[in-house]
Amino acid sequence: MERNITMVALFAALIAALGLVPSLTLAFGIPISAQSLGVMLAGTVLGAKRGFLAALLLVVLVLLGLPLLAGGRGGLGVLAGPTVGFFLGWPLAALVTGFVTQSWRGAPVAIAASVGAILGGIVVLYGCGILGLSLIADKGLWASAVLMTPFLPGDAIKAVLAGLITQGLMRARPHAVLSRN
Amino acid sequence: MISLTSPVETRAHRWRAGAKLGALCVATLALFFAPDTAWLGAALALTLGVYALPPWAFLRAGLSRLRPVMWVAVLIALWHGLAGDWHEGANIALRILTAVAMANLVTMTTRLSDMLDVIAWLLRPAARLGMNTRPAELGVALMIRFTPNFAERARQLHHAWRARSIRRANWRLVMPLTILALDDAEHVAEALKARGGVAASVPNPDGGTSNGT
Numbered sequence: 006m007e008r009n010i011t012m013v014a015l016f017a018a019l020i021a022a023l024g025l026v027p028s029l030t031l032a033f034g035i036p037i038s039a040q041s042l043g044v045m046l047a048g049t050v051l052g053a054k055r056g057f058l059a060a061l062l063l064v065v066l067v068l069l070g071l072p073l074l075a076g077g078r079g080g081l082g083v084l085a086g087p088t089v090g091f092f093l094g095w096p097l098a099a100l101v102t103g104f105v106t107q108s109w110r111g112a113p114v115a116i117a118a119s120v121g122a123i124l125g126g127i128v129v130l131y132g133c134g135i136l137g138l139s140l141i142a143d144k145g146l147w148a149s150a151v152l153m154t155p156f157l158p159g160d161a162i163k164a165v166l167a168g169l170i171t172q173g174l175m176r177a178r179p180h181a182v183l184s185r186n
Numbered sequence: 187m188i189s190l191t192s193p194v195e196t197r198a199h200r201w202r203a204g205a206k207l208g209a210l211c212v213a214t215l216a217l218f219f220a221p222d223t224a225w226l227g228a229a230l231a232l233t234l235g236v237y238a239l240p241p242w243a244f245l246r247a248g249l250s251r252l253r254p255v256m257w258v259a260v261l262i263a264l265w266h267g268l269a270g271d272w273h274e275g276a277n278i279a280l281r282i283l284t285a286v287a288m289a290n291l292v293t294m295t296t297r298l299s300d301m302l303d304v305i306a307w308l309l310r311p312a313a314r315l316g317m318n319t320r321p322a323e324l325g326v327a328l329m330i331r332f333t334p335n336f337a338e339r340a341r342q343l344h345h346a347w348r349a350r351s352i353r354r355a356n357w358r359l360v361m362p363l364t365i366l367a368l369d370d371a372e373h374v375a376e377a378l379k380a381r382g383g384v385a386a387s388v389p390n391p392d393g394g395t396s397n398g399t
Binding site for chain 1: 189190191207210214251254255258262265266274278282285286287288289290292293294296298301302305321324325326328329330331332333335336337339340341344357360361363364365367368369370371372374375376378379383384
């Protein structure tokens with residue numbers, strides 16, 4: 006019980022910290038925040054249920070007014086902004102990512118986690134994000150989807166990294182990777 | 187943890203958080219029924235006027251928080267405009283700006299503790315039905331406590347990398363940072379258990395009996 010709570014809470018803090026540190030730009034010098042990588046890792050490391058709760062905790066605290074999103078953004082204004090779908094989609098993305106990682110036992114952890122991160126952190130999350138932008142900007146789903154394509158390569162890299170990092174964690178702290186225990 | 191609450195003390199800081207949130211819901215909904223551009227422009231002007239009531243520092247902080255959204259709003263207006271509907275584009279941009287500005291207003295005038303009280307109030311029916319809300323309270327407290335800690339350690343890892351390598355530290359720092367977080371989670375869990383577990387760790391605001399284990 007205590008371990009579940011601390012794992013969820015500290016992982017939520019980790020996702021927040023990943024967004025607050027600007028020096029953590031990702032591969033090839035593309036200045037992408039590592040925050041969505043943190044959401045994927047919440048799923049691949051903690052599994053579906055706890056990953057969902059970690060992302061949910063972050064979402065709630067951002068809405069309460071903590072500046073925990075990349076660039077120090079936060080507060081209720083996020084709900085009225087164009088990124089609302091991505092923001093609210095995080096718990097669902099972590100849930101799907103975690104579900105794939107913990108269910109697909111036949112595959113090596115790096116593969117299962119990467120595929121999970123692609124399904125959860127890209128397919129599901131972009132679905133939510135596109136729906137959100139379409140509603141806020143009053144444009145069709147297709148037009149909104151086209152606008153998101155520049156972000157796809159970065160997130161594809163993050164999904165692969167999530168798999169590799171999870172594999173590394175499996176070696177370093179096998180008992181802490183709750184999704185595969 | 188620094189929150190987005192404005193340090194400039196306004197009269198609205200003393201209003202009830204629940205009332206402000208309720209008013210925000212109604213006002214945001216009303217934006218979708220505003221008949222035309224003039225009304226939406228008036229709503230935005232009125233909202234910005236409210237920002238200007240406290241000392242100037244409040245307005246300046248509010249505008250700087252609005253800037254990123256302003257660019258997106260302009261882009262969305264252009265997006266509609268180039269498709270031939272400037273009128274619709276202006277409406278949507280104004281609506282987004284006003285809605286975000288109003289929401290920021292509530293965030294800037296409401297302390298974190300007051301917001302947490304609203305959450306506790308929302309959870310009260312669940313608590314009455316027998317759901318244990320302590321894990322949630324403890325999770326919030328732990329997360330607020332550890333976020334600055336992890337941000338600081340990420341900075342330390344980054345410095346350590348820079349001292350030793352000419353290459354850029356990038357995603358390679360994510361794994362050691364995650365290991366630190368997982369280890370801390372184990373230690374904090376042990377510490378909680380040693381102090382009597384979840385049931386003993388959070389004081390019950392209602393003074394009721396605990397059913398946590």
